[in-house]
Amino acid sequence: MHYDVMLDGKTRRFEIERVGDDHVRVVVDGGEPIVVERRALGGGMSLVVDGKSYDAGVVRREAGWDVHLLGVQHSVEVVDPRKKALRLAGGAGEGKLKSSMPGRVVSILVEEGAQVEKGQAIIIIEAMKMENEVKAPVAGTVSGIQVTAGQAVDAGGLLLTITPIQAE
Numbered sequence: 001m002h003y004d005v006m007l008d009g010k011t012r013r014f015e016i017e018r019v020g021d022d023h024v025r026v027v028v029d030g031g032e033p034i035v036v037e038r039r040a041l042g043g044g045m046s047l048v049v050d051g052k053s054y055d056a057g058v059v060r061r062e063a064g065w066d067v068h069l070l071g072v073q074h075s076v077e078v079v080d081p082r083k084k085a086l087r088l089a090g091g092a093g094e095g096k097l098k099s100s101m102p103g104r105v106v107s108i109l110v111e112e113g114a115q116v117e118k119g120q121a122i123i124i125i126e127a128m129k130m131e132n133e134v135k136a137p138v139a140g141t142v143s144g145i146q147v148t149a150g151q152a153v154d155a156g157g158l159l160l161t162i163t164p165i166q167a168e
Helices: 081-089
Strands: 002-007 010-018 023-028 034-041 044-049 052-061 064-069 072-079 096-098 103-108 121-127 130-135 140-145 158-164
Touching: 121 158
Parallel strands: none
Antiparallel strands: 002 010, 002 072, 010 023, 023 034, 034 044, 044 052, 052 064, 064 072, 096 158, 103 121, 121 130, 140 158
């Protein structure tokens, strides 16, 4: 399984595959594979790599974990691929919302001409058997709606256009 992980503020690509009850094969950023044995330890875990044992303290927080390893605290957050895809669908502030994955429009929460705020939910799309809120990438006026409720959408298809509010 592939994961994008924010590790101390930097996005890293992890490939993790279970190879036994307590063993996983880990590849970080396409590097060499490492087999890691995991053992639960009270409030943390023991990781065995190449015969060496490392104790790791793990503390759950709202957006991820704080991991203490070899005396250093690391901030770890697994990036939800659906949220990442929906965030990227927003067009990076251009005011054009595009579908990042195939799905079905469940509902449109705004009308053409409506004023919207950045981050406001404006469309609900069902993708991968989950309903996902698509949020406005910019504050502005809805200037075009290119889809209807119930419509199937392809990845990259234009959903809606927002004319951004111009700073005065």
